[in-house]
Amino acid sequence: MAEMTRRDMLKGAAVAGAAAAVAGLAGCAAGAEKPATSSAAASADAAAEAMAEFKMVLGAEAGGSNFGIYRESADLHGDASETDDTLANLNSAMGGETGAHTKYAAFAEAAAAAGLDRIAALFEATSKAEDLHRHEEERVAQLLDPDAKLPEKPSVSPTETDGNLIAGARGEIYETAEMYPIYIATAIKERDAETDADKKDALDQAVQAFTRAKLAEAYHAKWYMDAYTTIDTPTDEKYWLCTTCGFIHKGAKPGACPICGLTEYEEF
Ligand SMILES: [Fe+2]
Ligand SMILES: [Fe+2]
Structure with missing residues (x-):
């Protein structure tokens, strides 16, 4: 349960950060096309539109999911084929x-x-x-x-x-x-x-x-x-491999793995 909560928080932060970045870009684009007097309102509209689009791409309207990003990836790289097998x-x-x-x-x-x-x-x-x-x-x-x-x-x-x-x-x-x-x-x-x-x-x-x-x-x-x-x-810092899921950390030995939550590591 703690794992889900942490993951959900991370997802929320990622979606919010990316949406803010998209909104910022959209604001710049709108500002460049409109007269200065209406640029603030236009930016706000464009930002809201970009936010809605971004949420749709991420599947955030359906509860938020980092799995939905494949649709954006497929758009960027037309050959990323979907299979049903x-x-x-x-x-x-x-x-x-x-x-x-x-x-x-x-x-x-x-x-x-x-x-x-x-x-x-x-x-x-x-x-x-x-x-x-x-x-x-x-x-x-x-x-x-x-x-x-x-x-x-x-x-x-x-x-x-x-x-x-x-x-x-x-x-x-x-x-x-x-x-x-x-x-x-x-x-x-x-x-x-x-x-x-x-x-x-x-x-x-x-x-x-x-x-x-x-x-x-x-x-x-x-x-x-x-x-x-x-x-x-280079430094002489160690790498730590989570022997359950393949997560790797550099530096001091980590606590619970951020992916699987377990604590078994191999040092390299
Ligand atoms: Fe792990
Ligand atoms: Fe890998």
Whole structure:
């Protein structure tokens, strides 16, 4: 219950902050087009309109949800296709996570060989996080199809570590902002329409697995960009991996994981 309350507060803050930003932009645009005397009223109208539009995009009118943002993402990137098959999405996610798990392990070796110890530690931690994700997705996929299994690991050719960090961040942002939001929305739709109790429960577990992965990927992207921007000024701070959900923190050992609420960490 405490978890829900905190999450709801975070969602509320994010929606309010983004809406304020949109309203500000809309106000500037309206101000540029109208004579100075009416710009304040026009800005207020445009801001209200932008707020309504933004809430609609986020699904905030239906109680607020960070899952609804996939619609905006699909508009921005026309090829972000929706599917209505959660089992296929689980198999696809298992492929993506297996690729990321393998890629980051190779990136860790390349960083260590270049003497970038802390970046090697970050890649090791994220590689392990993706390993958690792919095994959890395999477990859920097997509830829907006993024959579902993880794909073979691909072969990987790392480049320079700064490029590997950017490649990693781009992959994480794609997963958190496009791929998982679509998979979550699809799984919710399928779950709500399902009448078989076991299948409904499996689809609900898919919603949970996709959601935890989506949130963890955002932290991975954050730390990759942090490592990229501080590549010439590294510190010796530790990374902490939540061994339940794949959340990663840098610095002092965190308390309860902000994603899953548990407190089991591995230090890197
Ligand atoms: Fe990740
Ligand atoms: Fe966690």
